[in-house]
Amino acid sequence: MTTISANLQAVRARIAETLRQAERAPGDAILLAVSKTWPAEALREAAACGQKDFGENYLQEALTKQLALQDLDLVWHFIGPLQSNKTTPIAQNFQWVHGVDRLKIAQRLSAARGEMGPGVPPLQVCLQVNVSGEASKSGVAPEEVPELARTVASLPHLSLRGLMAIPEPTPDLALLRSRFALLRGLLRELNAGGLSLDTLSMGMSADLEPALLEGATIVRVGSAIFGERHSRESRVESREQ
Ligand SMILES: *Cc1c(COP(=O)(O)O)cnc(C)c1O
Numbered sequence: 001m002t003t004i005s006a007n008l009q010a011v012r013a014r015i016a017e018t019l020r021q022a023e024r025a026p027g028d029a030i031l032l033a034v035s036k037t038w039p040a041e042a043l044r045e046a047a048a049c050g051q052k053d054f055g056e057n058y059l060q061e062a063l064t065k066q067l068a069l070q071d072l073d074l075v076w077h078f079i080g081p082l083q084s085n086k087t088t089p090i091a092q093n094f095q096w097v098h099g100v101d102r103l104k105i106a107q108r109l110s111a112a113r114g115e116m117g118p119g120v121p122p123l124q125v126c127l128q129v130n131v132s133g134e135a136s137k138s139g140v141a142p143e144e145v146p147e148l149a150r151t152v153a154s155l156p157h158l159s160l161r162g163l164m165a166i167p168e169p170t171p172d173l174a175l176l177r178s179r180f181a182l183l184r185g186l187l188r189e190l191n192a193g194g195l196s197l198d199t200l201s202m203g204m205s206a207d208l209e210p211a212l213l214e215g216a217t218i219v220r221v222g223s224a225i226f227g228e229r230h231s232r233e234s235r236v237e238s239r240e241q
Pocket of ligand 1: 034036057079080166204205206220221222223224
């Protein structure tokens with residue numbers, strides 16, 4: 001068995017065990033394989049083990065892999081920072097975008113998706129929320145979520161699915177769980193206010209258990225599947241800016 005296949009099995013087992021502990025149904029959370037910095041062949045290997053959803057952070061890198069893997073039926077999620085000059089290719093080459101945190105970006109994504117013509121399903125989006133207060137720079141502040149959610153939900157070519165967060169890493173498990181709980185509470189509020197959102201995108205290699213215990217429906221897992229990333233990541237990022 002290859003490393004990727006063994007790692008995938010181990011991650012699936014962690015997810016299954018935690019869902020069981022949380023008394024949630026076995027299929028209640030999607031595993032998103034975060035494949036940034038890894039070559040198309042690594043993704044192909046994961047796909048051969050039944051992995052369908054892949055998350056990428058850098059546009060050019062993702063487009064290259066999509067081309068190399070176009071014979072496979074995969075679901076592509078853009079999970080990186082969103083720059084307004086890249087909204088068109090992102091809206092047109094991904095099924096999901098997780099990091100929407102401003103109206104202008106959402107409007108541009110919707111318009112670009114609309115340009116693809118009738119019959120194309122709406123782009124599935126999550127709003128990224130800053131659940132760690134001043135410690136974190138990205139994401140919309142919790143108190144601004146309701147208004148942004150209402151507006152984004154009304155855009156014609158987007159389907160607002162839920163919320164996403166990347167809490168600051170901390171060894172304090174109770175604090176970490178409270179960050180995930182905050183996101184879950186926000187989703188509940190939005191639904192009580194008339195939206196019908198079903199997605200909490202939260203939890204990564206190191207913290208998927210607390211995230212699932214707090215209701216994560218998509219966990220975004222990179223290094224536990226593909227291995228540790230090295231300095232290449234920062235080089236990819238700077239090259240694309
Ligand atoms: C890289 C990344 C992940 C995966 O992180 P790991 O710790 O490797 O599991 C998840 N979410 C986002 C937004 C990322 O950029």
